[in-house]
Amino acid sequence: MEKNWCLSMPKVELHAHLNGSIRVSTLLELAKSLNETQKDAIDFSQVEHLITKCDLTLTEVFQLFDLIHNVITDHNTVTRITKEVIEDFASDNVVYLELRTTPKRNDSIGMNKRSYVDAVIEGLRSVSSVDVDFIPKTGDSKFLTNDKCNGNSRKRIIFRLILSIDRRETTEAAMETVKLALEMRHLGVVGIDLSGNPKTGEWTTYLPALKFAREQGLNVTLHSGEIRNSKEIKNMLEFHPQRIRHACYFEDEHWRKLKSSKIPVEICLTSNIRTFSVASIEVHHFAYLYKAKHPLVLCTDDTCVFNTTLSEEYKYAADSFGLGRWEMFELSRNAVEYIFADNGVKNDLRKYFNSVSKNMEV
Numbered sequence: 001m002e003k004n005w006c007l008s009m010p011k012v013e014l015h016a017h018l019n020g021s022i023r024v025s026t027l028l029e030l031a032k033s034l035n036e037t038q039k040d041a042i043d044f045s046q047v048e049h050l051i052t053k054c055d056l057t058l059t060e061v062f063q064l065f066d067l068i069h070n071v072i073t074d075h076n077t078v079t080r081i082t083k084e085v086i087e088d089f090a091s092d093n094v095v096y097l098e099l100r101t102t103p104k105r106n107d108s109i110g111m112n113k114r115s116y117v118d119a120v121i122e123g124l125r126s127v128s129s130v131d132v133d134f135i136p137k138t139g140d141s142k143f144l145t146n147d148k149c150n151g152n153s154r155k156r157i158i159f160r161l162i163l164s165i166d167r168r169e170t171t172e173a174a175m176e177t178v179k180l181a182l183e184m185r186h187l188g189v190v191g192i193d194l195s196g197n198p199k200t201g202e203w204t205t206y207l208p209a210l211k212f213a214r215e216q217g218l219n220v221t222l223h224s225g226e227i228r229n230s231k232e233i234k235n236m237l238e239f240h241p242q243r244i245r246h247a248c249y250f251e252d253e254h255w256r257k258l259k260s261s262k263i264p265v266e267i268c269l270t271s272n273i274r275t276f277s278v279a280s281i282e283v284h285h286f287a288y289l290y291k292a293k294h295p296l297v298l299c300t301d302d303t304c305v306f307n308t309t310l311s312e313e314y315k316y317a318a319d320s321f322g323l324g325r326w327e328m329f330e331l332s333r334n335a336v337e338y339i340f341a342d343n344g345v346k347n348d349l350r351k352y353f354n355s356v357s358k359n360m361e362v
C-alpha cells in the first residue's frame with residue numbers, strides 16, 4: 001500500500017475559511033513587514049505566539065482572526081492569499097474546493113464588499129500552477145479528465161465560492177452580502193454561510209437575509225452548536241439549512257432532528273479538538289454519525305489557524321476510528337453528493353471518482 005494514501009487520494013473540501021487558511025509563511029512575512037513599517041498596527045510577537053500555540057481557546061482563535069484581518073487589508077493581498085490557498089489545496093489533492101470568505105469593507109483604501117470579492121476572483125485567475133475551474137458551465141465539462149498537452153497533464157481543481165456573514169454584522173450588511181452573492185452567481189458563488197464568534201450576536205438578526213438567500217435559490221450553511229446554545233441549535237435545525245457545521249454541543253433532541261432531516265454535517269476534527277469544543281477524539285460525534293450512516297464531510301476549517309491539511313484530517317479520522325483506505329475513499333466520494341455546485345459538476349465528479357476507484361481498492 002502506498003505510504004501516504006491520504007495525500008494521494010482525491011478529496012473534496014467543503015468547509016475552509018479563506019483568511020483562516022492563509023499560508024503560515026505568508027502571514028508571518030506580512031505581519032513582520034507591517035510591524036516594521038507601522039509599529040502600532042500589529043503586535044508581531046502575538047501573531048507568532050498564537051500561530052504556534054498547540055491548543056487555542058475559542059477566544060484566542062478569534063483574537064488570531066482579528067490579527068489576520070489587521071494584516072490582510074488591501075486588494076492585492078486578498079488576491080495573493082486566495083491564489084496561495086488554492087495552490088495549497090491543489091497540492092493536497094483536493095479536486096473540488098468550496099472556499100468561504102466574509103466580504104469586507106475598508107473605507108480608508110476604498111474597499112467595499114464587491115471589490116473584496118473581485119479581489120478574490122482575481123486570485124483565482126492568477127493561479128498558474130493548476131487549472132482552476134470556477135465559472136459555471138452548461139453541460140458536462142469533463143473537467144477532471146486529464147488534458148494531455150504536449151505529453152504533460154496539468155493538475156485541475158474545481159472551485160466554488162461561499163460568502164460568509166459574520167455574527168458581528170447588522171441585518172442590512174448581511175442582506176448586502178446575499179445580494180452580492182446573487183449578482184456573482186455567474187462567477188461561481190454558490191451559497192451563504194453564517195459564521196463568526198458564536199458568543200457574539202443573535203442568529204435571528206440574519207434570518208431575513210438567510211431566508212431571502214434561500215428564496216433566491218442560494219444554498220445556506222450554518223455554523224451551529226460550536227458552544228452550548230440549545231434554543232439556537234433547535235431553531236437552526238428547523239430552518240433546515242443545506243449543510244451544518246460543528247454540531248459539537250448537540251443534545252438528544254437535536255441529534256434526533258438532525259438524523260431525521262438528513263442535513264449533511266461538515267466535520268472539522270482538529271478544529272473541534274484544539275478549541276476544546278469536543279473533549280477528546282474518542283468521544284467525537286464523528287463516530288456516532290458515521291455509524292448511523294448520516295451524511296458527513298471531513299473538512300479543515302482553517303488550515304493556518306489549526307496547522308492542518310485535508311489529508312491530515314483524513315489520516316486523523318482513519319487512525320482514530322479504525323477506518324481503512326477504502327472507507328476513507330468512500331467518505332471522500334460521498335462528499336460529492338453534498339457540494340453546492342450544479343448537477344453538471346456533480347456528475348463530472350462522480351465519473352471522476354468512479355474512474356479512480358479501482359486504484360483505491362486494497
Ligand SMILES: CNc1ncnc2c1ncn2[C@@H]1O[C@H](COP(=O)(O)O)[C@@H](O)[C@H]1O
Nearest residue numbers: 017018019020065101102164166195196223
Ligand atoms: C473555529 N471555528 C469557527 N467558528 C466560527 N467562525 C469561524 C471559524 N473559523 C473561521 N470562522 C470565520 O471565518 C473568518 C475568517 O475567514 P474570512 O475572513 O471570512 O475569510 C473568521 O473571522 C470567522 O468569522
Ligand SMILES: [Zn+2]
Nearest residue numbers: 195223245301
Ligand atoms: Zn468554520
